[in-house]
Amino acid sequence: MATADQSLFSGVPPQAVHLAFEAELAAFIDRHDVELLQIDNSLRLVTDAARQSVLAGGKRLRPTFAYWGWRCLLPSGAPGEPLLIRAAASLELLHACALVHDDVVDGSDTRRGQPAAHRQFAAGHRNAGWPGDADSFGAAGAILLGDLLLSWSEEMFAAAIRGLPEAPAVAATAQFDLMRTEVVAGQFLDVIAQARGDFDVAEARRVIEFKTSRYTVQRPLSLGAAAAGAGPELLTELARFGRALGEAFQLRDDLLGVFGDPALTGKPAGDDLREGKRTVLLALATHAADHSQRAVLQDGTGNPSLDAAGLDRLREVLVDTGARAEVERLIVESAESATEILRNADIRPDAAQALQELISAAAHRST
Amino acid sequence: MATADQSLFSGVPPQAVHLAFEAELAAFIDRHDVELLQIDNSLRLVTDAARQSVLAGGKRLRPTFAYWGWRCLLPSGAPGEPLLIRAAASLELLHACALVHDDVVDGSDTRRGQPAAHRQFAAGHRNAGWPGDADSFGAAGAILLGDLLLSWSEEMFAAAIRGLPEAPAVAATAQFDLMRTEVVAGQFLDVIAQARGDFDVAEARRVIEFKTSRYTVQRPLSLGAAAAGAGPELLTELARFGRALGEAFQLRDDLLGVFGDPALTGKPAGDDLREGKRTVLLALATHAADHSQRAVLQDGTGNPSLDAAGLDRLREVLVDTGARAEVERLIVESAESATEILRNADIRPDAAQALQELISAAAHRST
Numbered sequence: 001m002a003t004a005d006q007s008l009f010s011g012v013p014p015q016a017v018h019l020a021f022e023a024e025l026a027a028f029i030d031r032h033d034v035e036l037l038q039i040d041n042s043l044r045l046v047t048d049a050a051r052q053s054v055l056a057g058g059k060r061l062r063p064t065f066a067y068w069g070w071r072c073l074l075p076s077g078a079p080g081e082p083l084l085i086r087a088a089a090s091l092e093l094l095h096a097c098a099l100v101h102d103d104v105v106d107g108s109d110t111r112r113g114q115p116a117a118h119r120q121f122a123a124g125h126r127n128a129g130w131p132g133d134a135d136s137f138g139a140a141g142a143i144l145l146g147d148l149l150l151s152w153s154e155e156m157f158a159a160a161i162r163g164l165p166e167a168p169a170v171a172a173t174a175q176f177d178l179m180r181t182e183v184v185a186g187q188f189l190d191v192i193a194q195a196r197g198d199f200d201v202a203e204a205r206r207v208i209e210f211k212t213s214r215y216t217v218q219r220p221l222s223l224g225a226a227a228a229g230a231g232p233e234l235l236t237e238l239a240r241f242g243r244a245l246g247e248a249f250q251l252r253d254d255l256l257g258v259f260g261d262p263a264l265t266g267k268p269a270g271d272d273l274r275e276g277k278r279t280v281l282l283a284l285a286t287h288a289a290d291h292s293q294r295a296v297l298q299d300g301t302g303n304p305s306l307d308a309a310g311l312d313r314l315r316e317v318l319v320d321t322g323a324r325a326e327v328e329r330l331i332v333e334s335a336e337s338a339t340e341i342l343r344n345a346d347i348r349p350d351a352a353q354a355l356q357e358l359i360s361a362a363a364h365r366s367t
Numbered sequence: 368m369a370t371a372d373q374s375l376f377s378g379v380p381p382q383a384v385h386l387a388f389e390a391e392l393a394a395f396i397d398r399h400d401v402e403l404l405q406i407d408n409s410l411r412l413v414t415d416a417a418r419q420s421v422l423a424g425g426k427r428l429r430p431t432f433a434y435w436g437w438r439c440l441l442p443s444g445a446p447g448e449p450l451l452i453r454a455a456a457s458l459e460l461l462h463a464c465a466l467v468h469d470d471v472v473d474g475s476d477t478r479r480g481q482p483a484a485h486r487q488f489a490a491g492h493r494n495a496g497w498p499g500d501a502d503s504f505g506a507a508g509a510i511l512l513g514d515l516l517l518s519w520s521e522e523m524f525a526a527a528i529r530g531l532p533e534a535p536a537v538a539a540t541a542q543f544d545l546m547r548t549e550v551v552a553g554q555f556l557d558v559i560a561q562a563r564g565d566f567d568v569a570e571a572r573r574v575i576e577f578k579t580s581r582y583t584v585q586r587p588l589s590l591g592a593a594a595a596g597a598g599p600e601l602l603t604e605l606a607r608f609g610r611a612l613g614e615a616f617q618l619r620d621d622l623l624g625v626f627g628d629p630a631l632t633g634k635p636a637g638d639d640l641r642e643g644k645r646t647v648l649l650a651l652a653t654h655a656a657d658h659s660q661r662a663v664l665q666d667g668t669g670n671p672s673l674d675a676a677g678l679d680r681l682r683e684v685l686v687d688t689g690a691r692a693e694v695e696r697l698i699v700e701s702a703e704s705a706t707e708i709l710r711n712a713d714i715r716p717d718a719a720q721a722l723q724e725l726i727s728a729a730a731h732r733s734t
Contacts, residue, residue, distance in 0.1 A: 032548065039552050039577060042559050046552075101514060105507040131564045140472040140558045143510060144551050147468060147517060151547035154521040158540065173525065180518035181399065184511050185406050185413075191507045192409050197498045210406060302499075 069224025072347035086160035093153035118142035171226035179219035186210030213246025276302025285323035429458035436591025439714035453527035460520035485509035538593035546586035553577030580613025643669025652690035
């Protein structure tokens with residue numbers, strides 16, 4: 001089940017925690033597989049897809065940040081740690097829902113180098129030789145699968161968090177609730193920005209804040225810290241840290257989506273450009289472009305049938321306008337800001353060291 | 368906000384509880400509206416759609432059954448009742464998600480007499496004069512809206528149920544979890560049956576069991592009873608009752624979808640036939656049809672552009688094959704079975720009387 005993806009955190013101890021995330025997720029899915037197959041054998045289509053979407057790789061970023069949020073206050077092996085690890089792992093079910101639904105919304109063909117869930121359901125339909133429209137079946141299956149994963153996320157989270165003392169359990173649940181509202185809000189902002197067709201750097205950065213910084217780093221980190229009993233001051237510091245690190249992470253993601261190696265990223269190079277994804281990179285290029293460069297950007301982005309030569313022309317404009325260099329600069333700036341906040345935060349030294357390694361990994365990764 | 372829909376339970380006291388459901392839902396949505404609009408004003412598109420999908424009518428069936436499950440053991444005004452009412456109301460957010468996503472999957476135009484959520488988002492796109500594809504925007508918006516409603520359902524449920532003593536809270540949560548897995552399982556069975564194109568009466572009844580009986584009646588009832596401290600024996604009895612009543616409810620729904628008055632049901636007559644919905648009614652007709660009747664069924668069902676004359680030909684076959692009469696007979700049988708279980712159950716007399724009225728309402732309703 002391990003993939004190249006997981007190398008992001010190969011340098012960040014403890015490996016046992018990462019294996020525990022996998023084990024918790026596998027045990028949860030196994031249990032629900034039995035439940036579904038007892039209802040009907042045809043639901044193997046669903047259990048297979050759930051397994052694929054949750055257990056076939058992924059960086060486990062959100063569980064990792066939740067774990068290190070907890071470890072900001074508590075040593076390894078503190079009472080409640082197994083429950084926190086289970087609650088943290090549940091965030092991967094939420095994320096699997098987000099990816100499955102995102103791929104339907106974006107009409108994406110692949111995910112982590114495999115066919116996206118809706119394409120898998122459509123292929124299942126075709127292989128079975130069923131009549132009717134395989135693509136509609138694929139979309140329906142993926143929408144339902146995402147709903148199931150979202151319900152399961154909460155089921156797993158609530159069952160684990162209930163075992164902690166009441167006050168920290170309630171505080172962690174509040175972060176979990178905010179996380180779920182904010183990620184949908186961020187996705188809406190993204191979809192609306194895309195629909196409007198006009199956007200600027202400030203708007204692109206705000207989409208990042210909600211769709212990535214808060215969802216991927218800030219809320220998971222705060223959730224773990226709150227579960228360990230963090231007070232409001234530390235939560236505020238961790239929120240600032242999360243925003244900075246999340247921005248570095250997303251900006252790197254945007255560069256990888258355009259300039260990355262598909263063999264490492266697991267997604268076709270240039271798909272972000274073909275989709276017209278509203279990135280800070282693209283906003284900066286649009287802002288700095290001259291007349292002919294702007295024409296290249298307008299013709300090329302959001303064009304699903306853009307060929308390799310067209311992609312290269314776009315990449316050239318992203319480089320020549322200075323947008324790529326500016327994004328690299330912003331990544332360094334965010335990473336330095338995160339480092340500075342970390343240096344002054346009142347947290348355990350082992351957690352500070354791990355979070356520092358996560359900054360480097362997020363800012364400099366190639367997957 | 369009250370609609371003709373709610374007349375289903377006008378005879379079942381207490382009206383104050385139904386108003387409390389509405390008040391709890393409105394307060395929850397109001398609070399989250401503020402949260403979303405603080406993120407960005409453009410999210411009014413989302414808050415409006417959430418409000419419309421939750422507060423613009425609906426029978427509040429699931430909260431009602433949860434309430435009467437609780438009342439099977441406890442008198443009106445027992446401690447914890449406000450929390451149970453809030454937890455019960457949260458089931459409407461789950462149901463709103465199911466309807467919003469269902470309408471995307473089925474490509475339905477309307478819901479409760481209003482444009483379906485994805486059509487509303489698409490209309491918003493067109494009215495704003497945005498470039499790009501309004502229908503894709505509509506589907507994306509509705510998928511995200513459903514995810515938000517599903518998250519909110521759990522948030523509202525968990526926050527309320529946490530206030531009850533631990534053992535009944537855990538037992539009620541187990542029913543809530545099963546309810547969410549089972550409804551998606553039921554929808555999958557339905558989608559798979561539809562894709563396969565072949566189905567029989569037994570399969571149609573099993574789809575009903577999971578998609579409706581358990582989801583609409585059995586789990587909500589068990590959830591309320593478990594929250595009140597019901598033991599395993601009573602839960603088993605209520606499950607049997609729920610299955611019988613749920614079947615009566617769904618069979619009536621299937622008849623109304625074909626023969627009902629659109630002014631009362633809020634959905635265009637015949638849409639179930641145009642969609643090719645795999646109902647027991649249709650399964651019975653297919654089983655009993657002669658050669659020419661089968662041809663009418665095969666040509667007409669699942670044909671989105673079927674005209675009024677075509678619908679009438681289908682209705683004629685559903686009557687002439689005896690399918691309509693057989694479904695009416697099954698409704699009577701299920702209602703009698705539910706009544707019999709109720710008579711022997713060890714529950715409070717006022718709850719028994721209310722549940723008896725709900726049997727009559729579900730079996731004989733016209734909306």
